[in-house]
Amino acid sequence: MTDRKYKFAWELLGNIEKGRPNLGLSTRLEVYRLMHFTFRDILEQHLGTDKTDQILYEAGKLAGTEFFKNILSDIKIFNDFLKRLQETLRDFGIGILRVEEADMERGTLTLTISEDLDCSGLPELVDQVCTYDEGFLAGILESFTGSPFKVEEIDCWCTGDRTCRFKAEVIQ
Amino acid sequence: MSCDQERHIADELALLLLDTMMAATPPEVPARYASVDSLQRLHADLIVLRDFIYAAANGDLSRQVPLAGYIGGALKTLQANLRHMTWQTKMVAAGDLTQRVDFMGAFSESFNAMLIQFDQTLKELVRKENELNKVNADLLNEIAIRKQTEATLRKSKEKMRKLALTDSLTGLYNRRYFNRLAKEAIIRALRYSRPLSIMVFDIDYFKQVNDTFGHNYGDLVLKEVAKVTREVLRSTDIPARYGGEEFIVLLYETPATEAAEVAERLRRQLEATTMVDSEIGPIKITASFGVSDDFGKIDENHGDRILSEFVTTADRAMYASKNSGRNKTTVYTSKSSPAAAFRSKNLIPNQASREQGPPQNQN
Numbered sequence: 120m121t122d123r124k125y126k127f128a129w130e131l132l133g134n135i136e137k138g139r140p141n142l143g144l145s146t147r148l149e150v151y152r153l154m155h156f157t158f159r160d161i162l163e164q165h166l167g168t169d170k171t172d173q174i175l176y177e178a179g180k181l182a183g184t185e186f187f188k189n190i191l192s193d194i195k196i197f198n199d200f201l202k203r204l205q206e207t208l209r210d211f212g213i214g215i216l217r218v219e220e221a222d223m224e225r226g227t228l229t230l231t232i233s234e235d236l237d238c239s240g241l242p243e244l245v246d247q248v249c250t251y252d253e254g255f256l257a258g259i260l261e262s263f264t265g266s267p268f269k270v271e272e273i274d275c276w277c278t279g280d281r282t283c284r285f286k287a288e289v290i291q
Numbered sequence: 292m293s294c295d296q297e298r299h300i301a302d303e304l305a306l307l308l309l310d311t312m313m314a315a316t317p318p319e320v321p322a323r324y325a326s327v328d329s330l331q332r333l334h335a336d337l338i339v340l341r342d343f344i345y346a347a348a349n350g351d352l353s354r355q356v357p358l359a360g361y362i363g364g365a366l367k368t369l370q371a372n373l374r375h376m377t378w379q380t381k382m383v384a385a386g387d388l389t390q391r392v393d394f395m396g397a398f399s400e401s402f403n404a405m406l407i408q409f410d411q412t413l414k415e416l417v418r419k420e421n422e423l424n425k426v427n428a429d430l431l432n433e434i435a436i437r438k439q440t441e442a443t444l445r446k447s448k449e450k451m452r453k454l455a456l457t458d459s460l461t462g463l464y465n466r467r468y469f470n471r472l473a474k475e476a477i478i479r480a481l482r483y484s485r486p487l488s489i490m491v492f493d494i495d496y497f498k499q500v501n502d503t504f505g506h507n508y509g510d511l512v513l514k515e516v517a518k519v520t521r522e523v524l525r526s527t528d529i530p531a532r533y534g535g536e537e538f539i540v541l542l543y544e545t546p547a548t549e550a551a552e553v554a555e556r557l558r559r560q561l562e563a564t565t566m567v568d569s570e571i572g573p574i575k576i577t578a579s580f581g582v583s584d585d586f587g588k589i590d591e592n593h594g595d596r597i598l599s600e601f602v603t604t605a606d607r608a609m610y611a612s613k614n615s616g617r618n619k620t621t622v623y624t625s626k627s628s629p630a631a632a633f634r635s636k637n638l639i640p641n642q643a644s645r646e647q648g649p650p651q652n653q654n
């Protein structure tokens with residue numbers, strides 16, 4: 120594709136403060152999930168489950184890459200990066216990130232996100248649904264480390280606040 | 292099925308599940324219930340829970356919780372929290388004291404309070420160390436300044452001492468220090484009956500040098516005279532500038548005849564030396580010398596008077612040289628026999644010269 124109509128750019132997010140002087144930066148989470156899951160529904164109808172998952176993963180990854188570039192790119196030390204990531208995800212209302220394990224020599228991380236934007240509070244489903252989140256984390260980790268990452272949601276579970284567990288691995 | 296039978300079965304199953312939870316070795320599902328899938332699943336889940344909880348209780352947080360739903364979710368949360376806390380503790384151990392736990396109730400509060408306390412203590416320690424380092428640096432600085440001051444003081448004392456002893460223009464001893472040395476020398480010479488001479492010399496027509504070439508050249512001449520004097524004299528002789536263009540030399544262990552030889556050497560050398568090359572030509576000078584070894588035989592406790600008389604005898608001899616044509620050496624000796632004659636000198640007879648009153652004041 121040479122002639123793109125909707126190539127993403129951070130600027131496309133617009134000046135929200137100026138654009139929404141009364142309603143401000145936030146909207147209700149239902150709206151976000153409504154969009155997210157209706158997209159998933161239609162995509163799946165048109166393209167099938169695997170393709171849908173692939174598209175959501177890639178979209179998440181693009182989002183993670185842009186998010187890193189615009190919000191987190193000034194950090195150089197890994198532990199500072201994790202800490203800032205925790206703070207930022209919380210500040211943006213994306214979720215509460217906790218690190219279970221981070222072994223950068225082996226290039227593996229185990230992360231959990233509770234009160235997740237996409238899936239906390241969802242009825243119990245058989246399959247993991249946080250494909251977009253997987254891509255999002257992969258985009259951020261790749262941007263920081265410079266190495267390609269594969270992120271997989273290995274556990275998406277139900278308690279009072281649904282928590283998701285992700286395993287991230289450098290692709291050798 | 293009768294009510295009793297139903298109760299019996301329920302009781303049997305409940306005991307089976309209770310035992311599965313509580314017994315050290317869990318019972319198997321009895322064969323007659325093997326086909327009841329829900330029972331098999333419940334039994335199997337309980338076994339998994341037992342194993343997971345037991346392992347976790349013994350510190351193994353790595354096992355997967357294969358259960359979904361409320362209890363499984365709660366256990367996963369607990370596991371995730373503990374594992375996150377482990378990671379946080381690692382971060383703290385690596386020096387990150389900003390970690391905070393926010394999911395473990397009273398433990399979180401204590402843990403965070405501990406970290407805050409730890410952080411403050413560490414900061415306080417660092418602050419105190421910095422303070423100490425600063426005090427230390429200040430102290431070292433203070434010591435360095437003092438040392439420098441001491442060195443400067445020592446140097447300036449040394450300089451003052453030298454200034455007090457020497458004549459700033461010629462670098463020779465000054466009159467005051469010469470007098471001190473001479474008095475000590477006289478006392479020693481008297482005590483041990485040793486010979487001692489004083490030589491006095493005065494540059495001839497020095498006023499003309501100043502008038503013709505200026506005072507700067509006059510000063511240069513005085514410096515050069517001092518230099519030649521130092522070169523010609525023996526190492527034990529003590530030269531000094533006595534005032535104006537007059538110089539004086541103390542010669543230890545030296546009778547007048549010998550002192551006169553030294554004086555002659557110096558006189559000839561001064562005569563032969565071009566003092567300075569000025570714009571209008573070379574400056575040459577001569578000097579008139581007087582030598583005496585007559586310091587009398589008076590009480591050694593009156594060094595001042597003896598010295599003054601001693602110098603006067605040498606002075607008289609010098610003026611005798613001036614009066615008889617300058618550029619000469621005149622000897623005044625205590626020995627009864629007249630001193631040996633020198634090529635260019637006036638000999639003043641012993642007693643006679645002493646009776647003569649002060650010589651005319653002329654250069």
Ligand SMILES: [Zn+2]
Pocket residue numbers: 235238247248249272274275276282283
């Ligand atoms: Zn999830």
